[in-house]
Amino acid sequence: MSSQRTERIDPRCERSQQRALAAAVELLREDGLPGLTFEAVAARSGVAKTTLYRHFTDRAALHLAAIESVGPTAVMPATDDLRADLVEFISRLDDSLHHSDFGAILPSAVDGAERSDEMADLARVVAGQRRRMLEARLGEGQRSGVLESDADLDLVVSQLVGPLFYRRFFSRQEHDAAFVPALVDQVLQPLLVGVHQELKFARVGRVSRR
Amino acid sequence: MSSQRTERIDPRCERSQQRALAAAVELLREDGLPGLTFEAVAARSGVAKTTLYRHFTDRAALHLAAIESVGPTAVMPATDDLRADLVEFISRLDDSLHHSDFGAILPSAVDGAERSDEMADLARVVAGQRRRMLEARLGEGQRSGVLESDADLDLVVSQLVGPLFYRRFFSRQEHDAAFVPALVDQVLQPLLVGVHQELKFARVGRVSRR
DNA sequence: CAGTTTCGCTACGGTTGCGTAGCGAAAGGG
DNA sequence: CCCTTTCGCTACGCAACCGTAGCGAAACTG
Numbered sequence: 001m002s003s004q005r006t007e008r009i010d011p012r013c014e015r016s017q018q019r020a021l022a023a024a025v026e027l028l029r030e031d032g033l034p035g036l037t038f039e040a041v042a043a044r045s046g047v048a049k050t051t052l053y054r055h056f057t058d059r060a061a062l063h064l065a066a067i068e069s070v071g072p073t074a075v076m077p078a079t080d081d082l083r084a085d086l087v088e089f090i091s092r093l094d095d096s097l098h099h100s101d102f103g104a105i106l107p108s109a110v111d112g113a114e115r116s117d118e119m120a121d122l123a124r125v126v127a128g129q130r131r132r133m134l135e136a137r138l139g140e141g142q143r144s145g146v147l148e149s150d151a152d153l154d155l156v157v158s159q160l161v162g163p164l165f166y167r168r169f170f171s172r173q174e175h176d177a178a179f180v181p182a183l184v185d186q187v188l189q190p191l192l193v194g195v196h197q198e199l200k201f202a203r204v205g206r207v208s209r210r
Numbered sequence: 211m212s213s214q215r216t217e218r219i220d221p222r223c224e225r226s227q228q229r230a231l232a233a234a235v236e237l238l239r240e241d242g243l244p245g246l247t248f249e250a251v252a253a254r255s256g257v258a259k260t261t262l263y264r265h266f267t268d269r270a271a272l273h274l275a276a277i278e279s280v281g282p283t284a285v286m287p288a289t290d291d292l293r294a295d296l297v298e299f300i301s302r303l304d305d306s307l308h309h310s311d312f313g314a315i316l317p318s319a320v321d322g323a324e325r326s327d328e329m330a331d332l333a334r335v336v337a338g339q340r341r342r343m344l345e346a347r348l349g350e351g352q353r354s355g356v357l358e359s360d361a362d363l364d365l366v367v368s369q370l371v372g373p374l375f376y377r378r379f380f381s382r383q384e385h386d387a388a389f390v391p392a393l394v395d396q397v398l399q400p401l402l403v404g405v406h407q408e409l410k411f412a413r414v415g416r417v418s419r420r
Numbered sequence: 421c422a423g424t425t426t427c428g429c430t431a432c433g434g435t436t437g438c439g440t441a442g443c444g445a446a447a448g449g450g
Numbered sequence: 451c452c453c454t455t456t457c458g459c460t461a462c463g464c465a466a467c468c469g470t471a472g473c474g475a476a477a478c479t480g
Contacts, residue, residue: 012447012456032321034244039437048458053439107324110379111242111317120382127381155373155392158381162373163365165380169320171337171368172330182365189400222426222477249467258428263469 017055017065019045024066028105033112036063064118067109070101071126076133082141083184089134090160091180097168107169131157151191159187227265227275229255234276238315243322246273274328277319280311281336286343292351293394299344300370301390307378317379341367361401369397 023045027035036059042049056062074092077085097103112119134157141147163183167173233255237245246269252259266272284302287295307313322329344367351357373393377383 010448010456016457030325032243032325037437038439046458049438050440050459051457054456104324106380107317107321111321113379113382114314114317115240115242123380124382127383131381152392154383155389155396158373158377158383159369159393159396162376163368164372165376166368166372169323170316170333170375171341172323172334173337173364173368179365182362183369186365186369186397186400190396226427247467248469256428259468260429260470261427264426 013055016047016051018069020047020052020055020062021066021069023047024062025070025101025105028063028066028108029101033063033108036066036108038062060112060116060118063108063112064116064122067105067112067119067122070105072096072100072102072130074130074133076137078137082137082146083188085137086134086160086184086188087181089137090164090184091177093130093161094164094168094180097164103168110169130161134160145193147188147191148193156187156191160184223265226257226261228279230257230262230265230272231276231279233257234272235280235311235315238273238276238318239311243273243318246276246318248272270322270326270328273318273322274326274332277315277322277329277332280315282306282310282312282340284340284343286347288347292347292356293398295347296344296370296394296398297391299347300374300394301387303340303371304374304378304390307374313378320379340371344370355403357398357401358403366397366401370394 020041023041024036026044027037027040038049038052038056038059041047041062042052052062056065072093074089074096077088079085097106109119109123113123114120131154135153138147138151138153138156142149142151160183164180167175230251233251234246236254237247237250248259248262248269251257251272252262262272266275282303284299284306287298289295307316319329319333323333324330341364345363348357348361348363348366352359352361370393374390377385
């Protein structure tokens with residue numbers, strides 16, 4: 001009701017929740033979703049079980065909050081070199097998938113999203129932030145005349161990040177630092193202003209038969 | 211020791227295991243990994259709990275067997291049209307990700323693979339089969355002169371299937387039937403024989419600054 | 421048909437996790 | 451400084467799941 005700016009948060013609540021979520025993340029890393037229990041979080045964090053129930057209604061809420069707490073804080077570089085910005089951004093994403101808490105507990109979020117609407121929404125929000133950053137930078141490339149203006153940016157974004165998620169979680173293939181630049185180049189090539197017409201001709205004439 | 215052809219399998223074992231795994235798949239769909247318990251499988255399948263313990267040492271083994279039981283049986287079309295074959299293959303993959311048991315319980319396998327070596331190996335095997343089929347068909351394209359012979363097929367495979375997995379499980383974006391053809395075209399364009407030189411020139415000259 | 425194997429069933433003790441209640445101590449806020 | 455809130459702690463009943471044992475019935479094998 002009182003429309004104050006900050007919601008007047010008791011520092012004790014803040015501290016308890018942070019400790020609890022840190023422990024929850026550890027447990028998710030070690031044992032996955034089945035390992036995330038109120039008792040285990042209480043034992044590891046030092047926060048009493050009764051206190052946990054005061055903050056989180058059930059396991060799903062705890063899981064959701066834990067996932068939110070490790071949400072990536074990525075920023076898009078902003079030089080005048082589109083390729084360099086994309087390589088940098090995608091490389092950092094690849095690194096976080098392999099070496100951060102975010103990458104480690106993402107599988108539990110994926111599994112949870114299959115049956116929890118809230119978790120599914122969170123997944124869409126997180127991915128949406130990343131997508132909007134990439135689309136914004138690609139849009140600049142279009143306005144500055146580097147990229148074709150009719151490129152399907154939604155498709156391009158999936159092409160840029162999809163292979164990284166696939167290799168990290170599904171095919172579980174390793175790759176070196178040269179992979180991301182190669183991927184970015186491969187994706188960008190058909191979209192560059194100046195080779196568009198030849199490509200369209202080549203595609204229709206050589207591959208499709210319609 | 212006796213190197214007979216077939217391992218002499220009692221039909222009763224076969225039947226029990228099939229029923230158990232079918233129930234396990236259902237449970238994984240409904241409640242994810244935490245829902246996969248010996249008691250629940252016994253109750254749903256009609257197979258006695260003691261019998262389950264005779265076949266599966268622990269929950270991980272049961273989970274692994276359940277994942278194996280829904281392994282996809284994909285085949286690569288073999289016409290003389292590379293693009294059409296790829297569109298068909300990728301479309302069927304996309305469909306199975308959204309509408310099959312395989313797609314439904316894949317998240318639990320991904321989560322399990324983070325902590326189970328056997329599950330991780332299984333993921334690599336399943337993805338490897340798919341990758342080899344795609345690489346074989348792309349290799350034909352190279353030998354028949356449609357694709358550049360120096361294309362990085364491993365990268366291409368990730369480009370073809372990565373976006374589908376990403377949109378299904380991470381960004382959770384819907385897309386219509388036109389998505390797959392658009393993706394295949396976009397990925398194939400830089401690899402077509404005949405436009406390679408112009409593309410290489412365009413890339414070095416316009417995007418990269420090295 | 422005789423011998424072996426697997427089955428389903430019941431029962432059991434032990435462990436873990438759930439969710440709540442009651443309490444005094446400690447820390448925040450006006 | 452007093453009042454309120456939140457804290458940690460202990461304890462509890464309840465349910466679920468684990469993993470094993472013993473048994474007779476049923477099914478497969480040769």
